[in-house]
Amino acid sequence: MKMRTVDPSRSLPGEVCCRFKNTPKLGLGLMAKLSRWLFAVAVPAVVSLAIVQVYAAQSKSSFALDPLTPEFSKLIAPSEKLETVATAFGFTEGPVWDPDGFLWISDETINKIYKVQMDGSRKSLIDLGDPDGNTFDRDGRLIDCASVLRAIIAISRSDAKYTVLADRYDGKRFNSPNDVVLGPDGAFYFTDPTLDLPQGQSQEIPFQGVYRLGQNGAVTLLTRELTQPNGLAFSPDGKRFYVDDSEQRNIREYDFDDDGTISIGRIFGQEPGGKDDGVPDGMKVDKNGNIFVTGPRGIWVWDKAGRHLGTIVLPEQPANLTWGDPDYGTLYITATTSVYRLRTQTHGFVPYLPFANLAGKEPK
Secondary structure, rough: OOOEEEEEHOHHHHOOOOOOOOOOOOOOOOHHHHHHHHHHHHHHHHEEEEEEHHHHHHOOOOOEEOOOOOOHHOOOOOOOOOOOEEEOOEEEEEEEEEOOOEEEEEEEEOOOEEEEOOOOOOOEEEOOEEEEEEOOOOOOOOOOOOOEOOOOEOOOOOOOOEEEEEEOOOOOOEEEEEEEEEOOOEEEEEEOOOOOOOOOOOOOOOOOOEEEEEOOEEEEEEEEOOOEEEEEEOOOOOOEEEEEEEEOOOOEEEEEEEOOOEEEEEEEEEEEOOOOOOOOOOEEEOOOOOOOEEEEEEEEEEEOOOOEEEEEEEOOOOEEEEOOOOOOOOEEEEEOEEEEEEHHHEEEOOOOOOOOOOOOOOOO
């Protein structure tokens, strides 16, 4: 596929996200969905107040560490406290730690990707309709699942121009790419549910797939068996591939084969919960193969054998998370209107670190 480079100042005014999320059965809460739609169509200042009022009206949990096994407390000290990095966003997603000491954050309802400092200050990198999951590529570019563009894009951190890497499979437009990870072979792997299909646009691909985007630009379908595929991750040894299904509320595990395909899919774990408790979404893995998956009430921690070790209960429902700090020992969590951090006693597996050239790439 021919790639094209786009200047956001010329291309984005008509591409603002303006839709209800297509997730009536996913249990994220009608009021939360209404608030996200309002952000896209009303005056930002008025809607910001409405969002705060909506979420204030919802019951919030307090932070807690809920161990189910002794192993959980070895990963996170029982005395550890949750810290707020920044708040007053619309709906946060796609956190990525930059080695220069800050985060890149997607805001799906304000339609921006932000550079967020540890003191809570933020600066917009790009205006982009409903940006979602992010990662880095080999050149240090930010790779984003751009829902309104229905594409995987690479964003220059120096001038915010972006290149469309892929927006079609078999000649048909993607639904709404949701999350992306760099694989052990240097290819990108991403999910394409209908969760953010832009309002008024038609689904062209008659399923919700999981794909591989090769370095040559070729898009390969890996599986179409999930109903709403969402978060995804690789095991540290590159032999296992995980992807969760927000509608089925489960996590699937596959063997990852040398040719970039997956096989022998099986259910790894289930994350049941109430209607408004949240669903499986973003996931990350530590260096020992433990899997941290957003789910009902917070983040569910699993060992590589599929045992639920315990849950990190959060004051707002999380959508995604990333490893950060110089030793990649801190979880940075995007949870509804806020970004939180939690220090752990483990260290993250970060797939792009062996590949990405990030030094000296910070924008001025």
